[in-house]
Amino acid sequence: MDTVNHLPDQVQWLGVLIFIISITCIFTAFNYTVLNDSDEQPANCHVPLPEQCDPEWNGKVLEQPSIKVSGSSAIQCYCPANGRLLGLVNPSTPEGIDRAIAKAKKAQIQWAKTTLKQRRKVLKTLLKYILENQEIIAAVACLDSGKTKVDASLGEILVTVEKLKWTIRHGEKALKPERRPTSFLMMYKYNEVRWEPLGVVAACVSWNYPFHNFMGPLISSLFTGSAIVVKGSENTAWSTQYFASLARAALASCGHSPNLVQAILCWPQTAGHLTSHPDINHITFIGSRPIAHHVAASAAKSxxxxxxxxxGKDPAIILDDVKDIHQIASILMRGTFQSAGQNCIGIERIICLPKIYQGLISILGNRIRSLRLGSSLEDPDHVDVGAMISDARFSQLESLIADAVSQGARCLVGGKRYNHDKHPKGHYFQPTLLVDVTPSMRIANEELFAPICVLMPAASVLHAVDIANSTPYALGASVFGTDSTSLQRVTSEVKAGMVSVNDFAVYYAVSLPFGGVKGSGYGRFGGEEGLRAICNTKAVCMDRMPWLIGTSIPGALDYPIKSARRAWEVCSGVIELGYGLNVWRRVKGLWRIVRNG
Known part of the structure; x- marks a missing residue:
């Protein structure tokens, strides 16, 4: 009972603790990467701060918040947490996209000739700016997406800093030419694989993490020597402009062309001009399955x-032998409700074994009831969950919940849209707990991308894995327990591109390759695999000792007998070269090869 009464304080202190840990990690990264090489000291850059970040700013509240304006092609940008107008953005036209790609292509010619030290300096300059201006960056992300400051610190700042740190420390090793083995017949050759710049690459990114999704592909492309064109979402067009200006300022302050980074903001009907453009050499797409079909078809043209x-429909499997169910419940809360559930690797299904199923329902129910909705920029001490990007899917979410309840599920908390008394124009959905969900229900198979906690019972470890693998998605997964055999079985048998053991999404914080299988996509970004994926992988086979031996083509053979004899001499020479009993026989074999051309 005492735990329940003090739950709001626990949630608040949990957020404070997470924030402190994230800041500590950030400054550790700063000290390690920025201060350790005098030849790569970061430059100072200045970027004008948006007036909307001023605490005194009080924008107009839209009567009907929408990114579309009647009678205009402009993108109307507003804050989903309160409906305040942020500004208008003129969308790019096909001609504008052509000009942006042409600028990037021209700038990339010189950028490809830069050293890795020069590229690291740009990344260190960007890192320095982020560390010194993280409050502003977080505020911009919160204004444009409706998320809380804690969510911005973890999901935007921390992971971007980690990617910068990893690329600065390990990127050169990933791109260093790699020796490859040769064969006996080609032992006079030297083989290596190189990773070289592709030219101009593109990224079409989602709105749920506007800063990190923009910066992630940009960091990799610049370090590999390519230029990048980033198409941000029209839902976060306002912040995309600011984030692009940060990268361009970092380049300019280090003496390089800011045209290496181009930001494209357009309506969906224009995006195909970018994704099918012949001067784009690779595309990273972060978004939904329906749009992915259009992007893949468009890219196939060129x-x-x-x-x-x-x-994804990421599962978290809870085994019966977990030690501290309260601690695990905290992790599950973070994994489910971070960014109001709008997280591609968020926990969408909690699959629980029988012994702790009822206990977990009780703990989660109490905690979810205590969650407070609102704008953390206006009321930072009394907000746990932010707004959703829009209210367009609210009816669909309510329908999915009602459908599950009609089939036997129980909605213990929430279940519908929330009309905020302080922010009536904001887009809020009640934090929801739905239990006794079965695999046959629609809500267990369709991606929610919402603050809805779905709890599913499982009879055994095998049953839990079967449930986890029952959807078309396979992005990430989590498993909690202590028995090493059961943990190993789950990690081996669950269908996913990434798995966290006794934690949530930690693979993303250590720059492991990121991506899924099945309906969650293909390809990887992050880590060595991500860097190399946006390079031209070039195989090079060179002479090891050109002064001694090389490859030559034999002349035409006059008749079958001569052909057979010469073939036998060549083969016997090769055999003697490798397996002769002394050096003289090896020299004789080598001479026969040379003599016979």
Whole structure:
């Protein structure tokens, strides 16, 4: 009872603790990467701060918040948490996209000739700016997406800093030419694989993490020597402009062309001009399955390779032998409700074994009831969950919940849209707990991308894995327990591109390759695999000792007998070369090869 009464304080202190840990990690990264090489010291850059970040700013509240304006092609940007107008953005036209790609292509010619030290300096300059201006960056992300400051600190700042740190520390190793083995017949050759710049690459990114989704592919492309065109979502067009200006300022302050980074903001009907453009050499797409089909079909026109990262229905399997169910419940809360559930690797299904199923329902129910909705920029001490990007899917979410209840599920908390008394124009959905969900229900198979906690019972470890693998998606997964055999079985048998053991999504914080299988996409970004994926993988076979031996083509053979004899001499020479009993026989074999051309 005492735990329940103090739950709001626990949630608040949990957020404070997470924030402190994230800041500590950030400054550790700063000290390690920025201060350790005098030749790569970051430059100072200045970017004008948006007036909307001023605490005194008080924008107009839209009567009917929407990104579309009647009678205009402009993108109307507003804050989903309160409906305040952020500004208007003129969308790019096909001609504008052509100009942006042409600028990037021209700038990339010189950028491809830069050293890795020069590229690291740009990344360190960007890192320095982020560390010194993280409050502003987080505020911009919150204004445009409706998320809380804690969500912005973890999902935007921390992971972007980690990617910068990893690329600065390990990127050169990933792109260093790699020796490859040779064969006996080709032992006089030297083989290696190189990773070289592709030219101009593109990224079409989602709105749920406007800063990190923009910066992630940009960091990799710049380090590999390519230029990048980033198409941000029309839902976060306002922040995309600011984030692009950060990257361009970092380049300019280090003496490089800011045209290496181009931001494209357009309506969906224009996006195909970018994804089918012949001067784009690779596309990273982060978004939904329906849009991915259009992107893949469009890219196929110019045979442009695509890395597709789609949504998921990520399971968290809770085994019977967990030690601290309260601690695990905290992790599950973070995994489910971060960014109001709008997280591609968020926990969408909690699959629980029988012994702790009822206990977990009780704990989660109490905690979810205590969650407070609102704008953390206006009321930072009393908000746990932010707004959703829009209210367009609210009816669909309510329908899915009602359908599950009609089939036997129980909705213990929430279940419908929320009309905020302080922010009536904001887009809020009640934090929801739905239990006794079965695999046959629609809500267990369709991606929710919402603050809805779905709890599913499982009879055994095998049954839990079967449930986890029962959807078309396979992005990430989590498993909690202590028995090493059961943990190993789950990690081996669950269908996913990534798995966290006794944690949530930690693979993303250590720059492991990121991506899924099945309906969650294909390809990987992050880590060595991600860097190499946006390079031209070039195989090079060179002479090891050109002064001694090389490859030559024999002349035409006059008749079958001569052909057979010469073939036998060549073969016997090769055999003697490798397996002769002394050096003289090896030299004789080598001479026969040379003599016979």
């Amino acid at each position: 045979l442009t390779p695509v890395c597709i990262e789609l949504g």
